[in-house]
Amino acid sequence: MTDELSPSMPVAVDEASRAALAQRGLGYRTVAAEGPAFEGWLHAVSRGFQDGERSTDQVAAARARNAERRLTGVFDDSGPMPEVAVGTIASWSSELTVPGGGTVPAGAISAVSVAQTHRRRGIARALLEGEVRTIAAAGLPLAMLTVTESTLYGRYGFASAASAVTLDIDTRRVRWTGPVPDGRLDFVERTAARDAVVSLHERTRRRTPGEVALPPSHRDRFTGTDPDAKDGGDIRCVAYRDAGGEVRGILTYTIVPHAHDIVQGTAKVTILLAETDDAYAALWRFVLELDLVAHVHADLRSVDEPLLWMIDDRRAASVRVVDHQYLRVLDVPAALAARTYAAPGRVLLRVTDPLDIAAGEYVLTAGVDGGARVTAPTAADTPDVADAGSIELSVVELAAVYLGGVSPETLARAGRIRATDAASASRIFATPTVPSLGLWY
Numbered sequence: 001m002t003d004e005l006s007p008s009m010p011v012a013v014d015e016a017s018r019a020a021l022a023q024r025g026l027g028y029r030t031v032a033a034e035g036p037a038f039e040g041w042l043h044a045v046s047r048g049f050q051d052g053e054r055s056t057d058q059v060a061a062a063r064a065r066n067a068e069r070r071l072t073g074v075f076d077d078s079g080p081m082p083e084v085a086v087g088t089i090a091s092w093s094s095e096l097t098v099p100g101g102g103t104v105p106a107g108a109i110s111a112v113s114v115a116q117t118h119r120r121r122g123i124a125r126a127l128l129e130g131e132v133r134t135i136a137a138a139g140l141p142l143a144m145l146t147v148t149e150s151t152l153y154g155r156y157g158f159a160s161a162a163s164a165v166t167l168d169i170d171t172r173r174v175r176w177t178g179p180v181p182d183g184r185l186d187f188v189e190r191t192a193a194r195d196a197v198v199s200l201h202e203r204t205r206r207r208t209p210g211e212v213a214l215p216p217s218h219r220d221r222f223t224g225t226d227p228d229a230k231d232g233g234d235i236r237c238v239a240y241r242d243a244g245g246e247v248r249g250i251l252t253y254t255i256v257p258h259a260h261d262i263v264q265g266t267a268k269v270t271i272l273l274a275e276t277d278d279a280y281a282a283l284w285r286f287v288l289e290l291d292l293v294a295h296v297h298a299d300l301r302s303v304d305e306p307l308l309w310m311i312d313d314r315r316a317a318s319v320r321v322v323d324h325q326y327l328r329v330l331d332v333p334a335a336l337a338a339r340t341y342a343a344p345g346r347v348l349l350r351v352t353d354p355l356d357i358a359a360g361e362y363v364l365t366a367g368v369d370g371g372a373r374v375t376a377p378t379a380a381d382t383p384d385v386a387d388a389g390s391i392e393l394s395v396v397e398l399a400a401v402y403l404g405g406v407s408p409e410t411l412a413r414a415g416r417i418r419a420t421d422a423a424s425a426s427r428i429f430a431t432p433t434v435p436s437l438g439l440w441y
C-alpha cells in the first residue's frame, strides 16, 4: 500500500514494438503535447473515435489536458498526410484504490485508436504490447484502462475487475422511501461545482476498490467548464451542504426534453458524488423528484447502489451491468501485497502470462490483520502445505479476482481457473466493498 506519488512515464518508445512497426514501414514515436506533432496526433484520436476535426481552440485546450500524459503515435510517412498519426495511445501514472482502502500505482492507458485505412495490420497490438512493457519497465505493478469493446484487451492480459451499472429510472413510478436529511440543496455555478467535484472525488476515492485518482484531464469534464466545451451551459449543478455549511455532495445533470411532451423530460446525471449518506440521499431524492422529468438516466454507478433500496418500486429502475475497469497485473508480488484480505490463509498461485511479464509461481500468505506477504515457493510449498490450496490461472483471471469483483470459486465453476480449494481461496480474496469506477478515462 502506498500513497506516494508513482514514478513518471519514460519518453523512449518500446524497442520491440518499434522494430515490429519499422518492418512494416511505420514510424513509432512519442509526441509532446506542447510540440508541433501534437495536432496530427490529436486529429487521429478524434477521427479514430468518430469525432470531427479539431478547431484551433480545441487543439489549444487539448494540449493543456494532455500535458501530463505520455502520448505515442504510429506514423506512415508514405501517405498524403504523414503528420496525422495512423495509430495513437496515451498513458499516465495514476493510483488505483485496492481492497482495504490503500492505493497502488498503476499506469492508465487511453486514446487507443488505429486509422480505418490501417486497421487489422497489428498496429494496435504493437501499441498495446509496447505500452504494457513500458509501464512494467517504469516499475508500476498494474496497467489499467476502460474500453469501447469487451473483446479487445484479454489478449494482452487485461480483464474487467470492476463492473459498472447503467440506471434508467421511470420517476413517475417511484416514491422516495429513503432518509430525508436536514442539510440544504442549492444550485451552484459550474466553476464552483468543478472545484467541489475535484475535492470530493479526492476525499472519497479511497473508499471504493477500482476507483482511480481523477486524471488532470477530467477536472472540467463533468461540469462543462473546459475552455472548448460546446454545451457546458446545459449542465445544472446542485450542491448539498450539511448543517455546518460544508459541501458534502455534488450533482451535475442535463435535461433532454421529450419530443412532444414537456412533462416527460429525461434528466441525465453527469456525476453524483457524495461524501456522506445524507448527501447521497438528498441528491438522489432531488433528481428523482425533478418537475417536468419522467426519466432519470445515470451510468457508471455501482453494482450495489444503495439507491435501489430507497425507492418503493424496484422495477421502476432498469439496471444494466457492464464490464468497466480493466486491469493488467504486471508485478504479482507488489500488486497482491498492496491490498488486504478477508481471511488468513496460504494459497499457491501458478500464473501464466501471454506476454510473459508476470508469469511464475507465487505463495500468497494472508495474515490475521488482513495484510499479506507474497513469496517465491520453496520446496515445502506444495498445494498440500498451502492451506487454501493452489490455483492455476492466467494473468487475465488474476486481474479479474484482484479487486474482489468475482471470486475464484465462480471462475473455477466457469472453467476459467483450476483450483484445488476454490472455496477457501474465495474466502481470502473476498472484499466487503463491491469494486466500482465512476468515470471513463
Ligand SMILES: CC(C)(COP(=O)(O)OP(=O)(O)OC[C@H]1O[C@@H](n2cnc3c(N)ncnc32)[C@H](O)[C@@H]1OP(=O)(O)O)[C@@H](O)C(=O)NCCC(=O)NCCS
Binding pocket: 048, 049, 111, 112, 113, 114, 115, 118, 119, 120, 121, 122, 123, 124, 125, 126, 146, 147, 148, 149, 151, 152, 155
Ligand atoms: C480497436 C482498434 C484499436 C484495433 O486496431 P487494429 O490495429 O485494427 O488491431 P490489430 O490489427 O492490432 O489487432 C490486434 C488483435 O485484436 C483483434 N481485434 C482488433 N479489433 C477488434 C475488434 N473490434 N473486435 C475484436 N477483436 C479485434 C485482432 O483480430 C487481433 O487479434 P490477434 O492479434 O489476437 O489475432 C481499432 O479498430 C480502432 O481504432 N477502433 C476504434 C477506436 C476504439 O474502439 N479504440 C479502443 C478504445 S478502448
